[in-house]
Amino acid sequence: MRLTYLAATVAAAALISGCTASDTLVDSVDVNLKTVTSKVNYELSGKIVQKMQAMNMAKTSPIMLRIFKEEGALEVWKANSANRFEKLREYKICAWSGKLGPKVKEGDRQAPEGYYPLAPGQMNPNSSYYLAINTGFPNQFDRANGRFGTNLMIHGACSSSGCYSMTDEQMQEIFALARDAFKGGQKTIQLQALPFRMTAENMARHRNSPNFEFWKNLKEGYDQFEITKRPPEFAVCEKKYVFNKQIDGRPNPAGQCPAMSTPPAMEMALASYNKKYDEDYARALKKLDGLVWYEPTEAERKAVVAKSRAGRELAYAPTGTSLDAGKLMKVADLEKQEARRAELEEARQAIEIQTAALEKTTRGGKNVPVPQQNPLPRPVLQAEAPAADNAGNGFFASLFKKKQPLTTATIEAAPQATGPAAPLPVTVETHQVKVDAPAAKAIAHKKPLPTETQTSPVTAQASSPVQPSADQAVAEQQPAEGKKPFWKLW
Incomplete structure (x- = not known):
C-alpha cells in the first residue's frame, strides 16, 4: 500500500x-x-x-x-x-x-x-x-x-x-x-x-x-x-x-x-x-x-x-x-425506565394478539357468530323400550309393533337422572293426534309431512322452555279411532 x-x-x-x-x-x-x-x-x-x-x-x-x-x-x-x-x-x-x-x-x-x-x-x-x-x-x-x-x-x-x-x-x-x-x-x-x-x-x-x-x-x-x-x-x-x-x-x-x-x-x-x-x-x-x-x-x-x-x-x-x-441518567433510573418500557412493549404485543384474534372473528365487516354451550341442559323424554317379539327388530319390524299412548304416567315411570346435571322434570298432558293415510305413509318413509292436522294443541308444562317437537309427538301416537292403519287395508 x-x-x-x-x-x-x-x-x-x-x-x-x-x-x-x-x-x-x-x-x-x-x-x-x-x-x-x-x-x-x-x-x-x-x-x-x-x-x-x-x-x-x-x-x-x-x-x-x-x-x-x-x-x-x-x-x-x-x-x-x-x-x-x-x-x-x-x-x-x-x-x-x-x-x-x-x-x-x-x-x-x-x-x-x-x-x-x-x-x-x-x-x-x-x-x-x-x-x-x-x-x-x-x-x-x-x-x-x-x-x-x-x-x-x-x-x-x-x-x-x-x-x-x-x-x-x-x-x-x-x-x-x-x-x-x-x-x-x-x-x-x-x-x-x-x-x-x-x-x-x-x-x-x-x-x-x-x-x-x-x-x-x-x-x-x-x-x-x-x-x-x-x-x-x-x-x-x-x-x-x-x-x-x-x-x-x-x-x-x-x-x-x-x-x-x-x-x-x-x-x-x-x-x-x-x-x-x-x-x-x-x-x-x-x-x-x-x-x-x-x-x-x-x-x-x-x-x-x-x-x-x-x-x-x-x-x-x-x-x-x-x-x-438523549440524556445522561443514573444507572438505577435507567434500569427502572427500561423495565417500564419492557412492560409497555409486552402490553402492546398482547393488544396486537387480541386484535388479530378479533379480526379473525369478523368476515366482510360483519361479526361471525361464535357457538356457545347452552348453560341449561335440554330435557330428554325417556320412554320404555318395546319388548322383543317374533316380529324381530329393525325399522320395518317397528311398524308392526303396537304403539302405546304417551301419558303422564309413562314419563313419570321413566328412570330419572340425579345430580347437578339432572334434567328438569317435565309433565306432558295426554293428547291425541289425528294422522291421515298420506301422513302415515310419509312417516314410514321418514319424509317431511306436507301438512299436520291436530284435534287439540300439545301443551307442555315445565320449568324448561324446551318442548318436544311435532315429529316426536306424531311418531309416538297410535292411529286415530275409526281408521285402520294403511297396512291393514290389505
Missing part, C-alpha cells in the same frame, strides 16, 4: 503545535431550486466559490465526506494547495433512521457506519429523492461480517428508511461539489460514516454500548484523519479495518491479516495523540461515574422536531439529533 510519509510528518508537527479541528457551525445553503434548470449541471454559487478561493482551494480539488449520526451532521472536507483537507461545509442532516450502530440486514432501518469509497457511477441524477449518491453498502468489511442490504443512499427529500437524507437544497450543493471533484480527476471520494465525534468523552459516554468494540475500530481511522488531515487508506482483514498500513500481499477480508507495519512518522504521531487521549478518557470516566447514556429511539428524536414539519408535505420527515433527545 502506497503512503505519503511527508503528510504524516507534517501532521505530527501540527498536532504538537495544538492544531484542532474546524468549528462545528452549520452552514446555510445558497441554493434557490426555482432557478435550477439542470440538476446535473448546476453551478455552485459565487458565495461558496469565494470561500474556496479564500481557503486556497481549487474548484475541482478532491473532497471527502464525513457523517456523524449522533450530532446529525454531514461535513464536506476539501483539499487545499498543500494537499491537506479542510472543512469547507457542514450541513445538518435532515433525517436518518434507526439508532446508533451499524446496518446489519435488509429492513432494519439502520443507516450504515464505516468507510466507503464513492465512485462516479454511484451518482444518481435521476433519483426519486431529488438527487442521490449510493454509499456502496455493503463494502468488504460488511460482507465479511455478514451484513447486507441494498440502496443505502445519501439523498434529498428529507425522508429516510436506512439512508442519510438531506434537504433538496443541501443535496444540490453536495452533488455539485462531488461532480466537480470527479472532473478534477479524483477517482473515489471517501465517505466516513461514524456514530459520533470520536472524542475521549464521547467514547466514555458510550462505553456500555454493544457496538463499542466496532466503534473502537472505526476510531483508528478517525484518529489518523485528525492527525494527517488526509483521508486514511484502508483495507480489511480478519473482519476488521486496518488504516495506513504497509501490507505484504493482498489482504483477505475474512482471513488472517498478512504481515504489515505502520510508517514510523505515523507511529510517532499516534503515540503522542493516544497519550493525550488516554488522559482525557480517564478524566471522562471519573466525570461519568455512576452515569449512563440513554440512547433515544427514532420516534423520540422525531418528537423533538415535530413542529418543523408544519406546512410541509407528509413525506418531509426530519428526525432530529440523538444529542437533543
Whole structure:
C-alpha cells in the first residue's frame, strides 16, 4: 500500500503545535431550486466559490465526506494547495433512521457506519429523492461480517428508511461539489460514516454500548484523519479495518491479516495523540461515574422536531439529533425506565394478539357468530323400550309393533337422572293426534309431512322452555279411532 510519509510528518508537527479541528457551525445553503434548470449541471454559487478561493482551494480539488449520526451532521472536507483537507461545509442532516450502530440486514432501518469509497457511477441524477449518491453498502468489511442490504443512499427529500437524507437544497450543493471533484480527476471520494465525534468523552459516554468494540475500530481511522488531515487508506482483514498500513500481499477480508507495519512518522504521531487521549478518557470516566447514556429511539428524536414539519408535505420527515433527545441518567433510573418500557412493549404485543384474534372473528365487516354451550341442559323424554317379539327388530319390524299412548304416567315411570346435571322434570298432558293415510305413509318413509292436522294443541308444562317437537309427538301416537292403519287395508 502506497503512503505519503511527508503528510504524516507534517501532521505530527501540527498536532504538537495544538492544531484542532474546524468549528462545528452549520452552514446555510445558497441554493434557490426555482432557478435550477439542470440538476446535473448546476453551478455552485459565487458565495461558496469565494470561500474556496479564500481557503486556497481549487474548484475541482478532491473532497471527502464525513457523517456523524449522533450530532446529525454531514461535513464536506476539501483539499487545499498543500494537499491537506479542510472543512469547507457542514450541513445538518435532515433525517436518518434507526439508532446508533451499524446496518446489519435488509429492513432494519439502520443507516450504515464505516468507510466507503464513492465512485462516479454511484451518482444518481435521476433519483426519486431529488438527487442521490449510493454509499456502496455493503463494502468488504460488511460482507465479511455478514451484513447486507441494498440502496443505502445519501439523498434529498428529507425522508429516510436506512439512508442519510438531506434537504433538496443541501443535496444540490453536495452533488455539485462531488461532480466537480470527479472532473478534477479524483477517482473515489471517501465517505466516513461514524456514530459520533470520536472524542475521549464521547467514547466514555458510550462505553456500555454493544457496538463499542466496532466503534473502537472505526476510531483508528478517525484518529489518523485528525492527525494527517488526509483521508486514511484502508483495507480489511480478519473482519476488521486496518488504516495506513504497509501490507505484504493482498489482504483477505475474512482471513488472517498478512504481515504489515505502520510508517514510523505515523507511529510517532499516534503515540503522542493516544497519550493525550488516554488522559482525557480517564478524566471522562471519573466525570461519568455512576452515569449512563440513554440512547433515544427514532420516534423520540422525531418528537423533538415535530413542529418543523408544519406546512410541509407528509413525506418531509426530519428526525432530529440523538444529542437533543438523549440524556445522561443514573444507572438505577435507567434500569427502572427500561423495565417500564419492557412492560409497555409486552402490553402492546398482547393488544396486537387480541386484535388479530378479533379480526379473525369478523368476515366482510360483519361479526361471525361464535357457538356457545347452552348453560341449561335440554330435557330428554325417556320412554320404555318395546319388548322383543317374533316380529324381530329393525325399522320395518317397528311398524308392526303396537304403539302405546304417551301419558303422564309413562314419563313419570321413566328412570330419572340425579345430580347437578339432572334434567328438569317435565309433565306432558295426554293428547291425541289425528294422522291421515298420506301422513302415515310419509312417516314410514321418514319424509317431511306436507301438512299436520291436530284435534287439540300439545301443551307442555315445565320449568324448561324446551318442548318436544311435532315429529316426536306424531311418531309416538297410535292411529286415530275409526281408521285402520294403511297396512291393514290389505
